[in-house]
Amino acid sequence: MSDLQYKYIGKPADRVDALEKVTGAAKYVGDYYLPDMLYARALRSELPHARIKHLDTRPALNVPGVIAVITSEDFIDHGRFGFPVKDHFALAFEKVRYVGQAIAAVAAETPEAALNGVKAIICELEPLPGVFDMDHALDPDAPQVGFEREDHKHPNFLDMSPVYKGDPDEVLKDCPVVLHEEYRTVHQEHSYLETEGALAIPTSDGGVTVYCNNQSPFITKGNLVAVLGLDPIKVRVIQPHVGGSFGGKDDLNYLTACQVAALALKAKRPVRMTFSREESMIASYKRDAMHMRITLGADKDGTLRACKAIHTLDSGAYSSQSPFTAWRASIHAMGAYRYDAVKVEVTSVYTNNGFSGAFRGFGNTEACFGIESAIDELAEKLGMDPIDFRLKNCLRVGDVTPHGQKLTESVGLVECLETVRKLSDWDRKRAEYARQTSQDTRCGIGVAVLFHGTSLGAEGVDCATNTIEILPDYSVACASGLTDYGQGPRTVYTLITAEELGISPERVRILLADTDTAIDSGPTVASRSTILAGNAMRVAAQTLARTLNFAAADMLKCEPQRVMRIGEAYVGPNEEPVSWEKVVDHARSMGLVLSAHGKWSAPEIHWDHHKGTGTPYFGYHFAAQVAEVQVDLRIGKTQVLNIWAAHDTGKVIFPQGALGQVYGGITQGLGYALMEEAIYADGYLQSVNFDTYLIPTSMDVPDMTARFVETNFSPGPYGAKNIAEPAMVPTAPAIVNAIYHATGKRIRVLPADLERVALGKSLHKRGSPVSCKVGLKVK
Amino acid sequence: MEITFILNRQKVRVDVPADITLLSLLRDYLHMTGTKVGCEVGECGACSVLLDGKLVDSCLVLAPQVEGREVITIEGVCAEDGSPSDLQKNFISAGAVQCGYCIPGMVMAGEALLRKTLKPTRSEIREALTGNLCRCTGYQQIVDAIEMTAKQRSQTQSGRDKNV
Known part of the structure; x- marks a missing residue:
């Protein structure tokens, strides 16, 4: 479809909430100071595994x-909750x-009094042996x-997600070239x-x-109704502006919501709990760590034949989303390639290493590092x-995936690879960098590809x-249960x-998410807002x-089919054009209903x-991404010089927002590749604030180049697919493959920090419980 | 204790505990919530303000230290007519905003740089932002916004210089 047919789709537009954010007017939950409001604080466990004795x-x-003050006794069934496993x-x-798990919560007139209240609680914990590996x-x-x-x-077994096609062991016997390696990613x-x-x-x-x-917010509401035993009509959840989430503000925040609600009902006053950074890092769930064992077999001409991927996923203390994360990891574990035979088994297990849940990429970020390294x-x-090897084996329209799914359209991987090859000047740099002899610094260039299933699957x-709904002032108000926590769906809905x-988009207002005005549309996850709620x-x-x-x-x-539009005005063959306002007034006088619901269901799959x-x-x-790096061989420091990213997103609806997703995703992937590691030592998190948990700064990231390959995707609105998660997934393997090209050293454990x-x-560093113990009592 | 200082061009006098930070003074006592809380250890820059024109993390400044000095927060950043400043407008048009939580601090950091130079290179802009973490944007469109503003301001300035 040509761009000419659209007025707003795919055209430059401003984010609808940008103005209030640049002026500081946008309110986040910690910005609410209500009269009579109390401050809440939780007593959190300082032991990784223990029985509550008293x-x-x-x-x-x-x-x-x-x-x-509240404890689990203040909730129905002790506030037991969790989906898909009710273990929390x-x-x-x-x-x-786990260290950081909330045991009791206090509401007080001031934050200081709340902390003093927490310190006064008598809590005797009997330590239990823990599982840390x-x-x-x-x-x-x-x-x-x-x-x-x-x-x-085994009680520590959570789930196992398989993908089976043929018998890879038989096929591997025939393969002249076989690779078997293990890869690890960290929390x-x-x-x-x-913070939360x-x-x-x-x-x-x-x-x-x-x-x-x-x-x-609808899942928060469901949990509130269940653990407080309230009539659903009396429970309302409003999502103010949210300062980023990336998968991280669901499960733990459901607990936080239940805790403040129980305190507010008990105190009969408003209660707010906002986390310190230390509390946030210690108590919150992380991206799971994964141990991947990969075997690949190929013919001498480079035809991929077989893949075995046997992975273990550390879910930590609770299930949270891990069974789903493991499932998504299993589906993507063999990469975007054709094989004769595949065996994937991803097993998730309980440990006492914090707890793991959703994080951008949701299992694929981990799995993609493994398979794209292999x-x-x-x-x-x-x-x-x-790139030649990937082009020879990668999925194209008409192929059947190892899962048994025929791809009938919208497979832009070849074009993505060819785009980044050209943009990055790949062939020249591969040859040039292979000739380097310096023992001080060397450059390298590496590639990784990805496929990423749309929505929940x-x-x-x-x-x-x-x-x-059209409002009396002729503006148009819309509501969606799929929410905006920074990714930009409110702007997509507006366009x-x-x-x-x-x-004009200026007439459109997308309400902030509110369970009283929006309709439950499932969770806002899995990069599903544009396709699902965009269609709706x-x-x-x-x-x-x-x-x-x-x-x-x-x-x-x-006749209605003869009505044309010029700008906002309606034009017919006989009469003078009439304005949008006049048509709205006329519709009202005709008694027509000027509101509507739109429902869209994804195609059925099994x-x-x-x-x-x-x-x-x-x-x-x-997608395909190419990274160019410079490595200082003496100290192991990697500087990323360039990233080129080509993403088959289908039709791009909000280009500026889509670019922002790509740049931000790459940056999180760069952190994952080079510096980010939430280390648990005997269950104690070792970095509890940004002074020791390092994320990329403006100096760590280069200027990035992004291109969209807009293959038409029939189920998507205007042919659109997704972008938020896939943006970060291939970055880490592209960087680590570039480091190999520069140094000849293969890093199989993330992050590729100076030591590695x-x-x-x-x-080896000896861990310490001190940061956690101090961090949980920070004023 | 009593503290008197200039806040966003207005003289204010407050009576607050002596052991609170400037960040707490702004948010908990004056309820000016545009300045955000991020880490409270001076790493993330979400609480950036200008103190006598210099960029500081308000979580690392004790409230009594601002006695007699001038503080500008995001609420005090605007064009002469009170509308959003050119820098703020460029943040919007460059797509520099996602969740928005770091943005007040980023605007302050950008403003602090542009007070020093109107001809920064992209690398100098990046360096000026190292004290401000953003987890959403990858910084690129923020750098674009500051670069755009520098160019516009330096054009206006050279236009003015020519007229003189």
């Missing part, structure tokens, strides 16, 4: 300023499983972290600049309104150029509903509404547009979790 909160109530509690019950979590004598299982499997902290928080306001009907900086190593063994019900109604927005706007067209035809005395076959996703994003690059290993 818990007495009464002394806290004697502390001046303390108004209310709103406050710890009987046991704690995922590779030994399923040993018969491993300490028990999880509950007993009905199927009598990564989301590092959103705004929630504010609860008791309402006169005995209910509660909660402002929470989560991603998915593919590079195999190309080297075969004596092939890494066979993980769950996949539909969204948006609403639209779609303007396009379909033929009105389009359906809603088209419905309203038909109504207005009918009214315009009545005014213009012609996955057989036992046979490991099916159609896991209804579409895929494809210079020495080939991390120097």
Whole structure:
């Protein structure tokens, strides 16, 4: 489809909330100071695994300023919650499983009084042996972290996600070139600049309104209803502006919301809890760590034949999203290639290393590092150029994936590879850098590709509903259950509404997410907002547009199909043009309803979790990234000089926002590649603030070059796919492959920090519980 | 204790505890929430303000230290007519804003740089932002916005110089 047919889709536009953000007017949850508001603080475990022997909160109530204290006893069924596994509690019950887990919570007149209240609580913990090595979590004598299982499997076993095609062991016997290597990724902290928080306001009907900086307010509401036993009509969740999330503000913040709500109901006053950075880092879930064992086989001509990928995922103390993360990792573990045979098994296990949950890329970020490193190593063994090898084997339209899914359209991987090859001057640099002899600094250039399934896939019900309404001032208000925590969907919905109604985007207002005005559309995750809610927005706007067209035809005395638009005005063959406002007025006088719902459901797909076959996703994003690095061989320091990224996003609706997603994603991938490591030593997180947990600064990132390959994707609105997660996924392997090109040293454990690059290993450091213990009591 | 200082061009007098930070004074006592809390150890720059024209992390400044001095926060950044400044407008048009939480601090850091030079290189702009972390944008469009503003301001200035 040509761009000419659109007025707003794919055209330059400003973010709808940018003005209030650049002036400092935008309110985040910590910016609310209400009259009579109390400040809450949680007592958090200083042990990684322990039985709660004795818990007495009464002394806290004697502390001046303390108004209310709660424990798990204040919730129905002790606040037990969790999806897909109900293994967590709103406050710890009987046991704690990780350092930072909330045990009790206090509300007080001031933050200082709340902390004093926490310190006054008597809490005796009996230490239990812990599991800190995922590779030994399923040993018969491993300490028990999880509950007993009905199927009598190991209590530390969470789930296993397979993909099976043929018998790779048989095929590997025939392969003249075989690679077997192991790769490891580490926990990564989301590092959103705004920490977690929630504010609860008791309402006169005995209910509660909660402002929470989560991603998915309807899930927060569902949990509040369940653990507080309130009538759903009395529970309202509002999402104010959210200062970044990247997958990180769901599970833990559901607990925070439940805690402040229970305190507010008890104190009968508003209660706000906002985390210090230390509390945020210690208590929050991380990207899982993964141990990957990959075997690849190929013919001498470079045809890939077989892949085995046997991975272990450290879910930490609770399930959170790990079974889904492991599933997405399994689907993508073999990479975007054709094979005769594949065997993938991703097993997630419990340990006492914090807890792991959703983080941008959701298993694929980890798996892509493994497979794209292995593919590079195999190309080297075969004596092939890494891009040529990928081009020879990568998925194209018409191919059947190892899962058994035929790709019928929108596979832009070849074009992505060719785009980055050209932009980066790949062939010249590969040859030139291969001739370097300096022992001081050397340059290298590396590539990685990705495929990334759109939306939830066979993980769950996949539909969204948006609403639209014309207000008395002729503005158009829309609501969506899929929310904006920085990624930009409110701007996408605005452009779609303007396009379909033929009105200026300035007329459109997308409400902040609120469970009283929006309709539950599932979680805001998996880069699904543009496709799911974008389609829903389009359906809603088209419905309203038909109504207005009918009214315009009545005014213009012609058939509805003869009504044309010039700017916002309606034009017919006979009468003078009429303005949008006049048509709206006329529609009202005709008694027409000027609001609409738009629902869109994703195409039905199916996955057989036992046979490991099916159609896991209804579409895929494809991409290729090339990184150019300079490595100081003496100290192991890697500077990324350039990144070129080509992403098959389908039609781009909001280009400036899509570019921002690519740049930001690459930067998180760069951090993952070179510096970010949330180290747990015997369950204690070693970095609890940005002085020791380093994320990329403006000096660590080069100017990046991004291109979009806009293959048409029929289910997407205007042919659009997704962008948020895929942007970060291939960056780390591209950088590490570039480091290999520069140094001849293969880094198989992330991050490729100075020690690993210079020495080939991390120097042993003794861990300490001190940062956590001090951090949990920071004022 | 009583502290008197100039806040966004207005003289203010407050009576607050002596052991609080400037960040706490602005947010908890004056409820000016444009200045954000990020790390409270001087690493992230979300709480950046100008103190006597110099960029500082307000979490590292004790409230009594501002006695008699001039503080500019994001609420005090605007064009002469009160509308958003050229730098703020360029943040919007360059797509420099995502979640927005680091943005007040980024605007302050950009403003501090542009007070020193109107001809910064991209690398100098990046260096001026090292004390301000952003997790969303990868910094590129923020650098673009500051670069655009520098060019516009230096054109206006050279235009003015010619007229003189």
